[in-house]
Amino acid sequence: MTLSRSQSAHGQSAQSRSGQSLSILGATGSIGRNTIDVVSRLPGRFRVEAVSANRDAEGLAQIAIEAGARLAVVADPDAYAALKAALSGTGIEAAAGQAALVEAATRPVDRLMAAIVGAAGLAPTLAAAARGTTILLANKECLVTAGTLFMATARAGGATILPVDSEHSALFQVLNPVQALNPVQVLDPDRLKAVETVTITASGGPFRTWSAEQIAEAGPREAVRHPNWAMGAKISVDSAGLMNKGLELIEAHHLFAIAPERLAVVVHPESIVHGFVSYRDGSVIAQLAEPDMRTPIAYSLGWPDRIPAPTKRLDLAELGRLTFETPDLRRFPALGIAIAAMEAGNGATTVLNAANEISVEAFLSERIRFPDIAKIVENVMDRVARTGIGEPASLDEALELDRTARDVARALVGEHIATAG
């Protein structure tokens, strides 16, 4: 990596329209910006087609100009005027709204980085999957809220799904589907037979060494102090309770068609080993890297090749040690609840995710205590299950179930506050 940032940005804009075409949904977020960082250092390798953001028109315009994109889309129509003004005279097309977002997602490109956070990412990513796009998947909801539907759509459309999350990228790298264009076909029965366990690691979060009593007293400030990754508040809270690992198991279950009973979590405070596969000959193949999202992003951008990423190189002797622990389901019940949801099926995980979002929100605004998150999620799952959870067969059904679960969760948060008060 000898190119400086400014040189490479120059090279990128000067390279006209060669290289692989790439669109980036969620370009102003952390994954989006890291994607631009990796891409801008490889002039000529990629050309950016479309970029999108929720409502940060200024930030999006700047990215669109630097990356030499053709189209910039804000999801929020209210941000359209600002985007249009910021792109004035650049020749970059500006658009806004849901239909424009779906259009940005389905423009023919070699790769689509799907990094919209939350349920807003579902419709555009699903539309891209139906068109057979090669999707670099960073949107969790596609798998947790609508995993069965999403993977079936990808299969039917002939889409290739390349995971971006560090744990799933690790598993993908280890399972190494060089021969399969469509990763869902990778694990043919013969190959799957040789796999005994598929494990993702958990840092253990900021409460790893805390007692149950200490955890019960923890506020949002304590919960968001993640030891190894700089992440948003919501995902940091998920990480503190190990709910994030439960959600990641569910994602792995869908991505690799691995049965729940073969999926495992091990706590690994250094966050160097991200995932591994254990085979019936006693062999374990693991992926390791310094915790830096640019490594899995580069892998998804380059696959099946490996392109350079400007990350710190792993030096095991310098690190000295890697440690591992069994996750404590007593102090971190969310993981067990998520595993139960995975076993119950996709409807249950839709409810899990929705109830968790509402509960974490309530915790972050200090309306409930940390252990209440898991309690409310479990309670929502019980209540919605009593009415019967079907497998969502369409995006509308998934979103309807998501809304129902959120309503029940909000009611429970309210009851809870009333009881506590």
Added chain:
Amino acid sequence: MTLSRSQSAHGQSAQSRSGQSLSILGATGSIGRNTIDVVSRLPGRFRVEAVSANRDAEGLAQIAIEAGARLAVVADPDAYAALKAALSGTGIEAAAGQAALVEAATRPVDRLMAAIVGAAGLAPTLAAAARGTTILLANKECLVTAGTLFMATARAGGATILPVDSEHSALFQVLNPVQALNPVQVLDPDRLKAVETVTITASGGPFRTWSAEQIAEAGPREAVRHPNWAMGAKISVDSAGLMNKGLELIEAHHLFAIAPERLAVVVHPESIVHGFVSYRDGSVIAQLAEPDMRTPIAYSLGWPDRIPAPTKRLDLAELGRLTFETPDLRRFPALGIAIAAMEAGNGATTVLNAANEISVEAFLSERIRFPDIAKIVENVMDRVARTGIGEPASLDEALELDRTARDVARALVGEHIATAG
């Protein structure tokens, strides 16, 4: 693995001639016996064609009978009568001598386990390589004494070389050449470009935490106490001085066509991580397993499939920690000497290996001290280099260079004893 040993042995002999054909050279040694152990638990998967031993006629006959082999060969003609007697009435053919050994090695089989220890393995394994055999390579000399010749012969003959040594099996598993029948073709230039470093691990041996002064006083008893693997005396001494890692780097250099400057060693006392490859995107792919030779043996037997091996499963949480250190070339100069030999070329490594064998022998019989091993090896390399070391172009040339180096080493051991006395 529900079959007991006796059941599976029964199944094996009852299965007549189905499955993949397999010959085992060096069947009475540790690799040979472990191979039989893995194979005997998979009735119907393999049928044993030929087995060989140096001179243990009784041991070989027992293995041949249990495995249902067709041919048993002792290298030593003096052991022929005993073998013939032991196999009397079994229908298993008995033979002896070098020509019979080469015949056993070149009988058409699906896989040949080449596990003869020492230079005696060169001629039969090279003959098998020339015939395009799929060779499970456990003989170190093929790569250290005649690596360039051996790999060129394998390429020309269309042979597939599957490494059995745990470190090289690790690298092979990680580089994962599922598409290439001939592993030497695996690392095409594009793929190699993405590899930054290829690392094997070293347990550090029994002297890892010893001072240079303590090491200088160590006798054979101390040197052969390997912390993790039960191995022969010679290889244990190599391990105590890190010479074994130097030899393994040389093997990796030939097997995977990796330039010396990209090869590295890290000390890892637990011997769980066996090798890893570091890529330019910051990603590291590693192979881990409990230290048990049946895992790499099973991998070489099953490749590209994975067959079951009855080994203890790796449990990282149970282990708790993995530690890593930089090797100390001051206390363990043999590693540096071996790396210099690898950089100098195949003639130098022939000399290195020969001089090392003589020196280790002298140390084991308490004629020289531990640090003298590396000193004598270095001295032999200097002296032989002064007369000019060419790249051995034939087996005869390699063996001639090997003999020359042994003679010089013996003379130096003698001088050394005279001086010390």
